[in-house]
Amino acid sequence: MMLQVILAISAVLFCFGLLATLTRSNAIMVLIGIELMLGAGNLNFIAFWKFSTHPELLTGIMFAIFSIALAAAEAAVGLAIVIQVHRRLRSVNVNRATQLKG
Amino acid sequence: MHELFQKIIALPWDQAPQWLFLIPAFVMLMGAAAAVMLRNLIHCALCLTLSFIALGVLFMALGAEFVGFVQLLVYVGAVAMLILFAILLTPAGEVAASNNPLRNFKFSRAFAAAGGATVALLVLVSLLGAIFFSPHARAVVPPAQAAIAPVKAIGENLLNHTLLPLQATAILLTAALIGAALLAKEEKKS
Numbered sequence: 001m002m003l004q005v006i007l008a009i010s011a012v013l014f015c016f017g018l019l020a021t022l023t024r025s026n027a028i029m030v031l032i033g034i035e036l037m038l039g040a041g042n043l044n045f046i047a048f049w050k051f052s053t054h055p056e057l058l059t060g061i062m063f064a065i066f067s068i069a070l071a072a073a074e075a076a077v078g079l080a081i082v083i084q085v086h087r088r089l090r091s092v093n094v095n096r097a098t099q100l101k102g
Numbered sequence: 103m104h105e106l107f108q109k110i111i112a113l114p115w116d117q118a119p120q121w122l123f124l125i126p127a128f129v130m131l132m133g134a135a136a137a138v139m140l141r142n143l144i145h146c147a148l149c150l151t152l153s154f155i156a157l158g159v160l161f162m163a164l165g166a167e168f169v170g171f172v173q174l175l176v177y178v179g180a181v182a183m184l185i186l187f188a189i190l191l192t193p194a195g196e197v198a199a200s201n202n203p204l205r206n207f208k209f210s211r212a213f214a215a216a217g218g219a220t221v222a223l224l225v226l227v228s229l230l231g232a233i234f235f236s237p238h239a240r241a242v243v244p245p246a247q248a249a250i251a252p253v254k255a256i257g258e259n260l261l262n263h264t265l266l267p268l269q270a271t272a273i274l275l276t277a278a279l280i281g282a283a284l285l286a287k288e289e290k291k292s
Contacts, residue, residue: 075181
C-alpha cells in the first residue's frame with residue numbers, strides 16, 4: 001500500500017506541473033511546471049527502487065541521478081532561451097512568440 | 103546547540119513509524135500548489151524552492167540519501183537560483199494590446215485556464231485509477247527494503263555499469279553550458 005501512496009503523491013505533483021505548463025502564459029512558469037513534472041518522475045524512480053526485488057542493483061538510484069543531471073541541463077538552456085526571447089520581443093509571454101507559426 | 107544535534111541523532115530513527123514520510127510529501131505538494139497558483143513570480147519561485155527542499159527530504163526519508171543531497175545541491179542550489187535570476191532579468195514588459203493574438207476573445211484567458219485544468223484533472227484521475235484499480239495494482243509488491251544505497255556502491259556502479267552514460271552526460275552538460283552561454287550572449291549590432 002505504501003508504494004501506491006507514494007505513486008499517488010507523485011501523480012498529484014505531476015498534475016500540478018502539467019497545470020502550470022498548460023495554463024500559465026509566462027514562459028518561466030512553463031519551465032517551473034516542467035521542473036515539477038521531472039521531480040515527480042524522480043520520485044517514481046526512487047519509489048520503484050525502494051520496493052524492487054533487487055534494490056542492491058541501484059537501478060532506480062542511477063536513473064534518478066542521470067535524470068537530475070538532464071533536468072539541470074534543460075533548465076540552463078531553457079532559461080537562456082527565455083532571456084533571448086525577452087531580448088527580442090520585450091516580453092516572456094508564450095502567446096507572443098509567434099514568429100515560427102505557419 | 104551541539105548537544106541538541108547529538109540528542110536528535112541519538113533518537114531511535116530505526117523504529118520511526120512509516121507514515122513519517124507523509125510530512126515532507128505534504129509540504130512538497132503544498133509548495134507545488136502555491137508555485138502553480140500564485141500570481142507573483144518571485145513568490146512562485148520561492149514556493150518552488152520550498153517544494154524542491156521537501157522533495158529532497160522525501161528522498162532521504164525513502165532511503166535514497168545520496169539522491170536527496172544531489173536534489174538539494176542541484177535543484178535548490180542551482181536550478182532555483184537560475185529561475186530567480188531569469189525572473190529578475192525579465193521584468194514583465196507591457197504587452198501591446200494590438201499584438202496580443204488572444205485579444206478578440208473576451209474570456210479567452212478563462213477558457214484557456216479551464217481547458218488546462220480539465221486536461222490536468224483528467225490526467226490525474228486516469229493516473230490515480232491506474233495506480234489503485236488496475237489489475238497490476240493487486241500484484242504482490244515486495245516489502246520495503248531497508249535503506250541500502252551506500253555512496254561507495256553508487257560510485258562503483260557509476261564507474262562500472264554506467265560509465266558510458268556518465269561520459270555522455272558529461273558531454274551533454276558541457277554542450278548545454280556552452281549553448282546556454284551562446285544563447286544568452288548579447289548580440290553585437292552590425
